[in-house]
Amino acid sequence: ASLRQRDSSTAKLLAARRSQQHKLSGGGTKTVFKLAFNQTEDHPQYVAGVELGKKLEEATDGRYSIRVYPNEQLGGQADVVQNLSNGTVEMMWIAASILEGYNPDFVVFNLPYMFDSTEAQTQVLSDTDLLSDLYTSLEASKSITVLTGVNAGTRNVYNSKRPIRTPADMQGLKVRVQQSDSQVAMIEAMGATASPMNFGDVYSAMQTGVLDGAENNEAVYHSMKHDEVAKYYSYTRHLLMPDYLLINSKTLAGMDEADREALLGLLPEVQTAANDGMVEFANKSIAQSEAIGAQFNDDVDVAAFKALVAPQNLASVNQNDARIKLYEGVQAANQAHPAK
Ligand code: GCU
Missing domain, CATH: 3.40.190.170 (Bacterial extracellular solute-binding protein, family 7)
Incomplete structure (x- = not known):
């Protein structure tokens, strides 16, 4: 066979x-x-x-x-x-x-x-x-x-229900993630329910209420018309x-x-x-999303979200030497280019 x-x-x-x-x-x-x-x-x-x-x-x-x-x-x-x-x-x-x-x-x-x-x-x-x-x-x-x-781009959470300020605001939301274990674990640690699916299915799933939200950069949020069906975009800044x-x-x-x-x-x-x-691409799309009623919220307790995902990040990186080597590369780059 x-x-x-x-x-x-x-x-x-x-x-x-x-x-x-x-x-x-x-x-x-x-x-x-x-x-x-x-x-x-x-x-x-x-x-x-x-x-x-x-x-x-x-x-x-x-x-x-x-x-x-x-x-x-x-x-x-x-x-x-x-x-x-x-x-x-x-x-x-x-x-x-x-x-x-x-x-x-x-x-x-x-x-x-x-x-x-x-x-x-x-x-x-x-x-x-x-x-x-x-x-x-x-x-x-x-x-x-x-x-x-x-x-x-930088990925942030958006949804149809409310602005996200703290992890408590994520409770009860069904949020689409990419099809991988790390992405499911991430959104669950941040407080929501994760639903892995193909990117192209997200718009209709949000429109019909199968999903409450998703996470992505501002440009994709607009170009895929997700801003039409999930108007609260919150700067969780959780993922590059x-x-x-x-x-x-x-x-x-x-x-x-x-x-x-x-x-x-x-x-x-x-x-x-x-x-x-x-x-x-990201910069020019924000105004276009706002024009159709999307609300961008930068009042987010990022430190609280970071604390929630830290233990699983550590466990994941420490699995083997190959990962530790990549992680050390990231640390060196972060030192050279800290957050602004
Ligand atoms: C981003 C990324 C894509 C990915 C998409 C997704 O837009 O550039 O490669 O498919 O996110 O969330 O699935």
């Missing part, structure tokens, strides 16, 4: 390959990688992905390019990453927490109040020596390579979780060396473009 399975997945892989290769006029073929994205076309990661495709096409004389599929057209992140692993989708942007299901050590950067500032996070995500073991840890078993990591750009490892290994180097050489630009775009 396993052989048959393998044969049919190989056949699917070859079919997918055929459909995306076109003949180039000067001979050879053009390969277009599918890059899956779960948000809108105005998100900086969409723009950065499109730019990467153009530059890759130039750098490889047209042999490689990228098409970005926004709005969960290829599915939610938890499903798409399986398709990336089996090679039917070549690339994707993914929230860091989803990778905990494949290698639990990814958890360190996904813990609440881990990074003191965006700058500290950027420093860590630029430290290729610190990250190389983590980023290649899924290549042999899952054919997943992390190409780069980027800032994805990275997003990662992934590629199927066999796809990457299958490129000619010069083409692969061209792709890898473009990554620092992708990272900067996504990071820079994020700040502006």
Whole structure:
């Protein structure tokens, strides 16, 4: 049975390959990688992905390019990453927490109040020596390579019922989290009931009252129209979780060396473009949310929330040396770039 399975997945892989290769006029073929994205076309990661495709096409004389599929057209992140692993989708942007299901050590950067500032996070995500073991840890078993990591804003809690000032205000709220144990544990420690689900299902779940709220950065709160159905946005500032750009490892290994180097050489630009775009994206959306009645509340007892999650953070980091090493990297970055 396993052989048959393998044969049919190989056949699917070859079919997918055929459909995306076109003949180039000067001979050879053009390969277009599918890059899956779960948000809108105005998100900086969409723009950065499109730019990467153009530059890759130039750098490889047209042999490689990228098409970005926004709005969960290829599915939610938890499903798409399986398709990336089996090679039917070549690339994707993914929230860091989803990778905990494949290698639990990814958890360190996904813990609440881990990074003191965006700058500290950027420093860590630029430290290729610190990250190389983590980023290649899924290549042999899952054919997943992390190409780069980027800032994805600061996550805050929003809901349809009331502003959150203290942990007591979280009581009784059903709050959507990403599909990972760390995210469930986080929201439960903060006082609410956690409900893991795909990002694209959150709007209708809040609209129908299945959920009371969710947590995300201001830009996504507006671009996904969550501000229409959950008007209380409170600055719990509990999480700066990275997003990662992934590629199927066999796809990457299958490129000619010069083409692969061209792709890898473009990554620092992708990272900067996504990071820079994020700040502006968040700033301009706040006024737009306010215009339709959203209320932003910055009177939050952040120290109380920090105290509630501290014990589980410590327990999680202390699981093994790999995590402790990543944690030490974060601490050094936090010292260099403290909260403002
Ligand atoms: C952020 C992040 C996405 C993630 C989403 C979510 O918007 O950039 O990668 O999917 O949060 O909460 O699921």
